[in-house]
Amino acid sequence: MSESSSNDYLLYAPHPPASTLALWLEESNRITRQILSNISIADQVVPQINILNPPLWELGHLTWFHEFWVHRDGQESKPSSMQNADYLFNSSEMAHQDRWSTPMPSLDNLLEYNHSVIESTQELLRAPIDNKAAYFIQLAILHQDMHNEAFAYMWQTMGRSIPFTPFTEESKLETNTQTxxxxxxxxxxxxxxxxxxxxxxxxxxxxxxxxxxxxxxxxxxxxxxxxxxxxxxxxxxxxxxxxxxxxxxxxxxxxxxxxxxxxxxxxxxxxxxxxxxxxxxxxxxxxxxxxxxxxxxxxxxxxxxxxxxxxxxxxxxxxxxxxxxxxxxxxxxxxxxxxxxxxxxxxxxxxxxxxxxxxxxxxxxxxxxxxxxxxxxxxxxxx
Ligand SMILES: [Fe+2]
Missing domain, CATH: 3.90.1580.10 (paralog of FGE (formylglycine-generating enzyme))
Known part of the structure; x- marks a missing residue:
């Protein structure tokens, strides 16, 4: 964990009960897995432009992020369950353009890594948790939610079919009522x-x-x-x-x-x-x-x-x-x-x-x- 960060996060209370976080995590990860499990080999490839990310890299990255903060205390000295994960999936260190040229683990390996990391958190959430654990679990879930939304707008950019069911209906504006x-x-x-x-x-x-x-x-x-x-x-x-x-x-x-x-x-x-x-x-x-x-x-x-x-x-x-x-x-x-x-x-x-x-x-x-x-x-x- 960086020495230049503060411990303010311990003040971010109250936190939702563990059972609520378990539901949020289940929902967010189900969406990610639904997008990736259905992806064809051809759709694993996206053009190398700055508004896109390779989907397999994104799956590895969001799982790595979760494991790093929830299970490794934000410390590289605590090992990841995925070989080379810090090198491959830390967005602060892996340059954007290198995400296309660096060989990635297979989709099956990444889904297995994801399953084991998320299951470990679900195990933690079967008992009450303290503020610190609640903070990092919420951080990881919300980060994953943002990446799920990013999958949706990447798919929109590329003209692919809708990747998951939206949370809300498109807004129906009442016409001629602008004031x-x-x-x-x-x-x-x-x-x-x-x-x-x-x-x-x-x-x-x-x-x-x-x-x-x-x-x-x-x-x-x-x-x-x-x-x-x-x-x-x-x-x-x-x-x-x-x-x-x-x-x-x-x-x-x-x-x-x-x-x-x-x-x-x-x-x-x-x-x-x-x-x-x-x-x-x-x-x-x-x-x-x-x-x-x-x-x-x-x-x-x-x-x-x-x-x-x-x-x-x-x-x-x-x-x-x-x-x-x-x-x-x-x-x-x-x-x-x-x-x-x-x-x-x-x-x-x-x-x-x-x-x-x-x-x-x-x-x-x-x-x-x-x-x-x-x-x-x-x-x-x-x-
Ligand atoms: Fe990220």
Whole structure:
């Protein structure tokens, strides 16, 4: 375990009972195994581009991560049950491009490694557990949930069939009901307090912010809104007009949208998805509006359902991912710290491939602003 990390994680109480963690783990690992068990030899191969990972590497990595934190105390001196696992599967050490050229264990071996590691944790969870064990087990489950969602958006990128059943239905927006919701000037609490249960280090710690009054859209930007923008004379007159998203195509006069391996007529009333932060900003400039910051969007999302419409997507914010006052790295020091580099934007919300346990208003997701491959959308605020 790194000496530069803090022991704050011991304060992330209360934790769910062991029986709940056992169910979460069973669900998350069942999804991973369902994706990998059904994968053909051909589908084990993916193009070598920076938004993809080889599926077998990803299976090895998420199992290694679980074993490393839950069963090895985060120490390489405690052996893994898989030969060479630290070399092969530590994402902090195995360079991205090397994940294609380094020989991997077979799928059967990786599934066996996964089975033995997860069964050891299920054994632990048959009795009450302390805060430390609960922290690392939650960390490993939520990490696996994020990788499961990453499998889903990788499959979307490659036009493969849907890899697992979504947790929630796609959101059905009520049409023509978009309004501006006014929030008066207020003082809010950002970040998370001790005693909030499991948090990630980038949520430390709660602090007060004076938030000026703002007006935010009750609904996300729709495909129809985005199409009007793309086809507007002012966009087309730009030296580099914003191009249609890569999962759209025009067939005669009809726009189609690819959802996994199916081309469907573009639903103009649905929330627009797979738009980069950079293109969302171009949309905002065109309409003379702006993206909400992470505190504004968090405040909206903490209002009761019905007052606003969810996109069921991760929504971009104007907030560059940065530490809150009081930040210190938790034992997995590469979760946040390396990404406070000015090139990542905070997103809030969650997609239909995000389980409820990760859909927390205080949770801060983050991606580089040029990316659009994950399940992302946006809404706007008045200037
Ligand atoms: Fe990971």
């Amino acid at each position: 501006w919701i006014h929030f008066p000037k207020s003082t809010i609490q950002a970040g998370s307090e001790q005693g909030s249960g499991f948090i990630f280090d980038n949520q430390k710690w709660a602090y007060s912010i004076d938030l000026p009054a703002f007006d935010i859209a009750s609904s996300p930007v729709t495909n129809g809104d985005y199409l009007s923008f793309l086809e507007s004379p002012s966009n087309l007159a730009q030296s580099t007009p914003v191009a249609p998203p890569s999962h759209w195509k025009k067939d005669g006069a009809i726009w189609l949208e690819r959802i996994f391996n199916q081309w469907l007529p573009l639903n103009c009333a649905a929330a627009v998805r797979h738009i980069s932060y950079l293109d969302a900003q171009r949309f905002c400039e065109h309409h003379q509006v702006r993206l909400p910051n992470e505190h504004e969007l968090g405040l909206l999302m903490s209002q009761k359902q019905g007052a606003w419409q969810s996109s069921n997507l991760w929504e971009w914010t104007s907030s560059t991912f940065a530490p809150f006052p009081g930040f210190s790295s938790d034992p997995y020091i590469d979760y946040s710290q390396p990404w406070f580099d000015g090139s990542h934007q905070v997103l809030k919300g969650g997609s239909s491939f995000t389980p409820d346990r990760l859909r927390r208003v205080a949770f801060r997701n983050f991606y580089q602003g040029q990316r659009s491959d994950h399940f992302c959308g946006f809404r706007t605020c008045l200037l």
